[in-house]
Amino acid sequence: QIEEKIDSQEIFDLIRSITDPEHPLTLEQLAVVDSSYIKVTNNPDRSKQSHVLLEFQPTIPHCSMATLIGLSLRVRLLRSLPSRFKVDIRVREGSHQSENAVNKQLNDKERVAAALENSHLLGVVQGCLSSASRRG
Amino acid sequence: MAMVQEAPKPKLHLLAELQGHSDRAWHLAWNPCLPILASCSTDKDVRLHSYSFPSSSSSSSSSPSNDPSTSANSTPVFNLREVIPTGHKRTVRQVAWSPSGKTLATASFDSTVGIWERIEDIDANTVPISSPGSYQNGFQGSLKSSSLAANSNAAKRDDEPEWDCIGTLEGHESECKSVAFSHTGSVLASCSRDKSVWIWEVQPDAEFECLSVLMEHSQDVKVVAWHPKDEILASASYDDAIKLYIDDPSDDWFCFSTLTGHTSTVWSLSFSPCGNFLASASDDRTVRLWRRLSAEECAERNMQVEGKMPGRKGEKWVCVSVLKSWHSRTIYSVSWGFDASEREGNLGRIATAGGDGKICVFEISRDPDVTKLAPITKLAAQIESAHGVSDVNCVSWAPARLSDNPEDENGENSIEELDDEGHPLNRSRLKGSLAGDHDMCDLLASAGDDGTIKVWVLPTSKYAAESSSN
Numbered sequence: 001q002i003e004e005k006i007d008s009q010e011i012f013d014l015i016r017s018i019t020d021p022e023h024p025l026t027l028e029q030l031a032v033v034d035s036s037y038i039k040v041t042n043n044p045d046r047s048k049q050s051h052v053l054l055e056f057q058p059t060i061p062h063c064s065m066a067t068l069i070g071l072s073l074r075v076r077l078l079r080s081l082p083s084r085f086k087v088d089i090r091v092r093e094g095s096h097q098s099e100n101a102v103n104k105q106l107n108d109k110e111r112v113a114a115a116l117e118n119s120h121l122l123g124v125v126q127g128c129l130s131s132a133s134r135r136g
Numbered sequence: 137m138a139m140v141q142e143a144p145k146p147k148l149h150l151l152a153e154l155q156g157h158s159d160r161a162w163h164l165a166w167n168p169c170l171p172i173l174a175s176c177s178t179d180k181d182v183r184l185h186s187y188s189f190p191s192s193s194s195s196s197s198s199s200p201s202n203d204p205s206t207s208a209n210s211t212p213v214f215n216l217r218e219v220i221p222t223g224h225k226r227t228v229r230q231v232a233w234s235p236s237g238k239t240l241a242t243a244s245f246d247s248t249v250g251i252w253e254r255i256e257d258i259d260a261n262t263v264p265i266s267s268p269g270s271y272q273n274g275f276q277g278s279l280k281s282s283s284l285a286a287n288s289n290a291a292k293r294d295d296e297p298e299w300d301c302i303g304t305l306e307g308h309e310s311e312c313k314s315v316a317f318s319h320t321g322s323v324l325a326s327c328s329r330d331k332s333v334w335i336w337e338v339q340p341d342a343e344f345e346c347l348s349v350l351m352e353h354s355q356d357v358k359v360v361a362w363h364p365k366d367e368i369l370a371s372a373s374y375d376d377a378i379k380l381y382i383d384d385p386s387d388d389w390f391c392f393s394t395l396t397g398h399t400s401t402v403w404s405l406s407f408s409p410c411g412n413f414l415a416s417a418s419d420d421r422t423v424r425l426w427r428r429l430s431a432e433e434c435a436e437r438n439m440q441v442e443g444k445m446p447g448r449k450g451e452k453w454v455c456v457s458v459l460k461s462w463h464s465r466t467i468y469s470v471s472w473g474f475d476a477s478e479r480e481g482n483l484g485r486i487a488t489a490g491g492d493g494k495i496c497v498f499e500i501s502r503d504p505d506v507t508k509l510a511p512i513t514k515l516a517a518q519i520e521s522a523h524g525v526s527d528v529n530c531v532s533w534a535p536a537r538l539s540d541n542p543e544d545e546n547g548e549n550s551i552e553e554l555d556d557e558g559h560p561l562n563r564s565r566l567k568g569s570l571a572g573d574h575d576m577c578d579l580l581a582s583a584g585d586d587g588t589i590k591v592w593v594l595p596t597s598k599y600a601a602e603s604s605s606n
Contacts, residue, residue, distance in 0.1 A: 046521065046525065049464075049465075049492060049493065049525070083525050083526070084525040086465065086491065104374070104400070104401070107419075108374070108401065108419075109466075109491075109527070110229075110313070110358070111329075111356070111374075113160075113178065113227065113245075114226075114227070114245050114311045114329070117226045117227060117245055
């Protein structure tokens with residue numbers, strides 16, 4: 001069956017109002033996310049996989065919250081996007097001093113799954129996501 | 137204007153689909169002696185499925201046919217045997233059987249390893265089977281005749297659990313990722329995000345003693361795997377490296393070799409049945425094949441051996457092949473199994489699977505040119521969207537045969553002799569065992585994020601023709 005195509009603006013709408021873990025502001029307000037940082041490859045007929053590449057820009061290069069923000073983005077998309085989408089999340093190139101280490105953790109499915117079984121961490125993520133449906 | 141059409145690649149044939157896990161299925165393992173397939177999941181259960189090769193003749197089910205002409209081509213049938221709610225507090229990430237088939241180990245994100253045995257074995261209630269040899273009663277040992285013996289295809293007679301937890305191995309500081317028994321069953325290895333590999337001695341009365349804690353990796357250890365013939369352990373890690381360990385009897389277990397080359401996390405390891413090769417699968421979307429060079433082969437090439445000690449000449453493992461461009465996302469699993477067909481230089485078959493939802497099967501052969509270390513790899517079949525849109529987390533070949541003399545844990549019963557190709561030296565042992573004329577090694581099982589377990593065969597398998605599905 002053919003499903004709807006989803007574009008980068010729709011994905012941006014899903015994530016723009018996620019709250020930053022440290023400040024009472026959204027990721028959009030902090031310019032951590034932008035629709036131009038999102039690349040979508042749609043294959044609704046499933047002849048190939050559908051894919052999202054989502055990049056985000058931590059506010060400071062040594063931001064200790066980078067993995068937490070990345071995790072919140074991942075959970076939001078996991079819960080909102082059709083299951084056919086494979087999602088890769090990265091920090092914008094040059095925007096973080098431990099770019100490779102952060103990217104590797106965020107894209108390790110097993111590490112993400114184990115982190116989300118940690119009830120404390122999940123609670124913090126849920127807190128960031130509580131505002132997410134405001135969509136700007 | 138001529139368009140170049142790629143010849144369509146043969147597709148794997150689906151034999152069975154086993155649903156039931158309510159969340160991602162991470163791993164599965166075929167019992168080496170009994171017709172049981174175990175799977176585990178984020179849902180914290182282990183599911184056991186029994187399988188059999190029912191006769192396709194019209195004789196009554198109470199007298200199962202041993203006549204090869206009727207039962208040999210019948211497709212295996214899988215039935216749910218038991219759901220074990222493991223009691224682990226988090227995801228069950230891997231399951232592993234002991235070589236005797238009597239013990240199951242579960243590795244969990246709750247940082248522990250569970251050890252399970254059949255309740256009747258725990259009670260040491262031994263009743264020898266009176267009619268060995270028929271394929272449904274083809275295994276001996278301490279089994280009550282009322283259970284597995286009667287009809288391995290049926291669900292258990294009652295709703296009572298068959299398996300019980302006899303112990304928990306504690307010590308890891310964070311999620312346990314993998315567990316595996318050595319080929320003799322005398323030791324067990326576990327590994328964790330805490331970067332360590334633990335080696336445990338399997339003692340009588342369900343005692344497990346920690347022999348060694350190896351902190352060689354710099355990151356999360358994803359998998360441990362034992363050599364099929366020697367007591368060599370391999371581990372692979374988020375640090376992109378593979379490490380090999382042996383025991384120095386006068387001292388301790390130690391890492392004698394580090395295999396580098398992958399450019400990202402190594403997720404899975406599988407030794408070839410002959411034991412001369414190791415396959416590794418990585419987030420870098422490649423599979424690497426590593427070959428064991430003997431001390432003599434090292435000398436010929438002016439290479440230094442590793443792992444040399446009294447009684448051991450040493451060896452060196454080198455990367456001889458990189459299989460790339462077959463998978464477009466992380467490869468989560470690789471399995472190297474027997475190939476019963478008669479082909480030149482047969483080294484078995486490798487199955488791979490990953491985040492692109494694809495399963496590939498390659499035939500591996502020795503290069504007739506003996507100066508070439510790399511084996512020949514040829515794609516035999518593949519299937520895309522094996523689990524729909526879901527990632528495939530594990531693939532595993534069924535054992536070539538189910539041992540009809542389960543080894544005791546100390547390996548004192550005879551271990552079947554295998555030649556260099558991994559084929560049994562005494563081929564007549566295949567008859568009369570549970571597998572009989574069944575091409576067990578044709579069966580490939582997969583576990584996916586959709587929570588299902590699927591069983592596949594190559595389109596050239598006799599089961600592909602017989603099966604009415606797909």
